[in-house]
Amino acid sequence: MPAGTAHTPPDRYAVFGNPVAHSCSPWIHGRFAEQTGEQVHYEAILAAHDGFALAITAFHDAGGKGANVTLPFKELAWELAGERSERAEQARAVNTLVLRPDGTRYGDNTDGVGLVRDLVTNHGVDLRNAAILLLGAGGAARGIVAPLLEQRPARLVIANRTPERARQLAEGARALGPVTACGYDALGNERFTLIINATSAGIQGARPSLPDALPVADAVCYDLMYGAAPTPFLRWAAGKGARLTMDGIGMLVEQAAESFALWRSVRPDTAPVIAALRQQRG
Numbered sequence: 001m002p003a004g005t006a007h008t009p010p011d012r013y014a015v016f017g018n019p020v021a022h023s024c025s026p027w028i029h030g031r032f033a034e035q036t037g038e039q040v041h042y043e044a045i046l047a048a049h050d051g052f053a054l055a056i057t058a059f060h061d062a063g064g065k066g067a068n069v070t071l072p073f074k075e076l077a078w079e080l081a082g083e084r085s086e087r088a089e090q091a092r093a094v095n096t097l098v099l100r101p102d103g104t105r106y107g108d109n110t111d112g113v114g115l116v117r118d119l120v121t122n123h124g125v126d127l128r129n130a131a132i133l134l135l136g137a138g139g140a141a142r143g144i145v146a147p148l149l150e151q152r153p154a155r156l157v158i159a160n161r162t163p164e165r166a167r168q169l170a171e172g173a174r175a176l177g178p179v180t181a182c183g184y185d186a187l188g189n190e191r192f193t194l195i196i197n198a199t200s201a202g203i204q205g206a207r208p209s210l211p212d213a214l215p216v217a218d219a220v221c222y223d224l225m226y227g228a229a230p231t232p233f234l235r236w237a238a239g240k241g242a243r244l245t246m247d248g249i250g251m252l253v254e255q256a257a258e259s260f261a262l263w264r265s266v267r268p269d270t271a272p273v274i275a276a277l278r279q280q281r282g
Contacts, residue, residue, distance in 0.1 A: 010039040012063055013263065016055060017070035020044045024277060025068055028256045031276065032268040040264070052076050060099045066263040067097045068256070071200070074109075074139040081107025090173070091142040096259040108262060111140065112147030114255025115196075115224070120151070122250050122274070125194065125220055127151035133187070134158045135208045135233075136198035137165040140224055144198065145169060149177035157192070159184050161199075161208070189213040195242075197223040197233040207232040217241035224248040228281050249281070250274050 010033075015025040021044065029042035047055040052073045059067065069077040077094035078084065085108040088094050094107035119125040130153040134141055137160040148156055156179045160166035166181035173179050188211060195216065201207050202225040221237035226247035230238070234245045253274045261267040 008039070010041040011065045012059075013040060013042045013066045013068075014045045014059060014064060015042075015068040015070060016045050016047045016052065016059075016073060018047055018049055018072065020046050020070065023070065024252060025070075025256060027280075028253055028273060028277065029260060031273045032257065032260045035268050035273075036260075036264070036266050038260075038264050038266065047073065053080060056080060056097070056099075056105075060103070060105070064099050066099055066259070068259055069095050069097065071139070074143070078107060081105045083107070085109065087112060087143075087146055090146040090176075091139075092172075093139040093142050095143065095255065096262060098262060108259075109143045110255040110258035110262070111143035111251070112145070113258055114253075115144050115222075115251045116147045116151060117254040117270075118246075118250035119194075119220075119222065122254075122271075123220075123244070123246060125244075127153055127194070129154045130193045131191065132156045133190075133192040133195045134198060135184075135196065135210075136160060136200075137162070137169045137181075138198070138200070140200075141198040142169060144196070144224075145173045145179070146176055149173060149179065152177065154178065155180070157182065157187075157190070159187055159208075184208060184210055187211055187214050189215060191215045192219055194220045194222065195237070197221070197225070197231075200225075202227075202231040202233060205232060207236050218243045220244045220246070222246045222248075224251060226252065226281075249277055253277060 023044045033040040074093040082104045083106045088109040091109045096108040098106040158166040158181045163183035170179045170181035221242040223231045223233045226249045
């Protein structure tokens with residue numbers, strides 16, 4: 001290093017969650033930084049369940065430039081953002097914060113665009129005129145409803161263990177496209193071309209309690225969760241003859257790339273990162 005010059009530390013970013021030690025985000029953003037030459041340091045930060053706002057503020061005050069937000073803080077991140085993207089407003093959940101030098105925070109939700117890009121670009125799934133079943137009505141589901149409807153499916157049915165939550169989510173998206181809601185029991189033998197599991201049942205080693213009569217053969221089944229082995233939902237779907245089963249690793253990398261582009265104004269190539277992550281996870 002030439003005399004008289006000072007080393008400029010990399011810009012700091014982090015993912016906040018509870019739990020968060022399992023997060024692949026630091027590894028993913030590390031690969032993005034290597035690929036693009038961006039000077040980025042990315043870490044995982046465990047926030048107390050009642051201390052998320054304090055943790056974000058401390059990180060921002062210490063010079064943090066941006067943050068990803070995972071369970072259970074996406075709705076709280078929405079509240080903390082002084083300005084939000086249209087897709088974040090629709091979801092009422094934020095998974096990406098831009099922490100500005102003037103102390104303000106901009107919130108976005110990259111989950112839905114990450115899912116759509118994985119389905120359409122990486123796997124060639126045509127969402128136009130598709131019949132889509134979305135399982136769950138929590139923060140994960142809220143983040144993907146609007147981007148799914150933007151693809152102009154024939155219909156989107158939101159099913160949830162608590163039907164009222166599904167109805168509230170559908171009502172908020174009614175102006176965006178053909179969306180209805182129900183409980184799991186009401187699904188009966190309806191046929192769908194795409195079934196997306198956005199519930200957290202897999203964390204407990206379970207799957208949504210769907211009717212046995214629900215046709216799955218020839219459907220594409222996608223679980224937002226991922227692991228070293230197929231999730232309980234994907235094992236169930238494969239056993240019932242699903243045409244294609246996919247976990248959320250591709251979505252994870254694609255939504256991270258969207259966040260990285262928002263922060264650094266450069267979009268990384270996701271394909272080699274997805275391939276390396278899958279290989280790494282066995």
